[in-house]
Amino acid sequence: MNTERMKCLTTPSASKGCTGDTGGWLQPHCERWLKMIRFIGCLCLVSLVGIAYVSYQLCSSSSCLAPERFRLTQSQFRFSPQLKQAAPFPVVSKIETVPFDKIQAGTRFNIIGRDVIVFLHIQKTGGTTFGRHLVKDMSLEEPCICPRKRKRCDCFRPNTVDEQWLFSRYSTGWKCGLHADWTEGANWTGVEFDEFTNCTYNLAHNRQTRMLADLTLAGCYNSTVTTDQHSAERDRIMLESAKQNLARMAFFGLTEQQAISQYVFERTLGLEFANSFEQNNATLSTQAMAELTPFQLERVRQLNRLDHALYDYGQQLLQERFELLKKQDADFKDNWLRVIHPYRSSEVDTVPDYSMV
Template sequence: MHCSVTLENMKRWVKMIRFIGGLCLVTLLGIAYISYLCHNSLCLAPERFSLSTKHSVSASSSSSSRSEVPSSPTSTAKLVGGLASTVNIESVAFKEAYEMGFDITDRDVIVFLHIQKTGGTTFGRHLVRDLILENPCNCPRKRKRCDCFRPNTINEQWLFSRYSTGWKCGLHADWTELTDCVEGALDEYEGLARKRRYFFITVLRDPIHRYLSEFRHVQRGATWKGARHFCGGQEFTSLPHCYKGSNWTGVELDEFMNCSYNLAHNRQTRMLADLTLAGCYTGYNTTTDQLQRDRILLQSAKQNLARMAYFGLTEQQAVSQYIFEQTFHLDFENPFDQANATLSAQAIAELTPAQIERVRQLNSLDEELLEFARQLLQERFQLLKRRDPHFRQNWLRMVHPFKSERNDANSLV
């Protein structure tokens, strides 16, 4: 009898142990699944789409005045560490770029952040067709893209741009998208995971001219529907459109300006800023904290621009070309042509004073960003000029390629 009771107790213990073991297994599987979701940023989404406490305090304490947003390159340098960064890739800043140069044979990659209607299409073609290289990009006829492979490789890209790799991070990908996507996109393209050094570059334009150029482009039927708007671990596919139907062809300027969620407004600031710092696209242009959000975006855009290896200005082609060549130690075969602003000037001439003022208001962040960029561009130009023992020859080659140095000594900047 005693043995029978003991055997029954043992069976109960075995069943209990199996039951507990099953619970443990289910729990472990649940934890593993949740970890997988978090790794893919899904469970963190609500937190990443809100303004952090740190930035809310900083912005709200000075939301009544834009003057506290750094407006000079020197003050922007102090921002490092002031804003949290989500960039996990190795990004090369201007100083390191011009001191060490660009190594096309190793792991360096130029990443072109192409903002709409800034002259980026022309500049992008210069990059693939006009650089003097030992192994130039291969640009087959009747094909839009070129193969810009490193010397002695068959698929390693040194240029990430529209005319080399295509829109692998989305149509006109912004800073937030590119820094999150570029390394994975190149790993997939090349079939090899590796760490690279990224040299981010861009081109900026006068905000009024750029805005009106985009308006005319949209008026002719452009939509940029292929843009991904990827931010904070997810793609925002439900952003509202300003138009019904397939496009906004024939839109008038007042209607174009009156759409509060038109991404043309302050486009350059938005595309250069880390959008995760201001809630991504959640409540875009509709929140009660719009001044706070604007301040964060402008501050972030200035910081990212200052950290970029290179940027140019459409209005200053020669200076922009000189800075690029000296920074990367690469020369262009032909000088950049000064952008023709006739169409934009004509469009501005047709506007009423009230419309011009409205355009300025809608692009006030871009106006402040451009003023900052002009100062920073001149600082970089003067620095490189002082360090260049052949400045006179290099400069004349860009501004007057077919004239002698003696005849044009007075044309130097």
């Protein structure tokens, strides 16, 4: 009996052999199991079909298919229009960014309203130091709260306990981890410098340009574009896009121009820092560069030529903004002196030549 019962539970066709003294009990029992198995199978099939349908509907109306929709073919890539004439992408956003020229027209950062400062941190450009200034050195009625032994701070709006006015690594943290696009790949520990630079898929090359550019205009990371002509056009589009996005930023700063960056930030957003930014004339990269050969240095410059062009543009743009704000500032002498010498009186005789700044 036990043997026949096991056959019924494991082999559907065995129900025909459930005869004898116990057949009256075994056959209905097997049929119940078969019906249950069929029901569960049908339920699983319906569930899978439903999931596939819902997934298709969601992806067809979202960014799931973005790489295919936005990828440029080689013919499109060759005859790409000027960036200024590029049609906008069909992306609906309720977030309104405020560029520098709109701020100059009268819009100011409203910390008690709905405005939010979003800090785009390009790694290894002094952003960590600037981020600490934002949460620890701002002269505010209600400064950011930075508990000890915590890596994040709470920058609440005045008279609120749940609305933040700052979005940065120090207020929200790294949701995907530190340098997520780097740590998700292979481990480069122990790799020689030449091997690192010769990797054609190295995301360190022109990193600043790539982080600021709209990569969908240049086919994202599509590796099918191989000719020199197409690569040059792709680089041009990326660089122009990065320049335009930089110009749209309400504020940006340069590591080598700490004082000017601080002044432009304060006059643009109407916020002040309690402490001056410190200018260091050497960084950790200075020592690393001293160990490279002239050929290796030239190789680095060539691989990052887009970043060099973007930096030259950034220098010019920051200087233009500084000159504009200085011209509009009736108290420029006092405000500038406070930035470079926060503890000195405005009546000090030794004052820098502002025309040379």
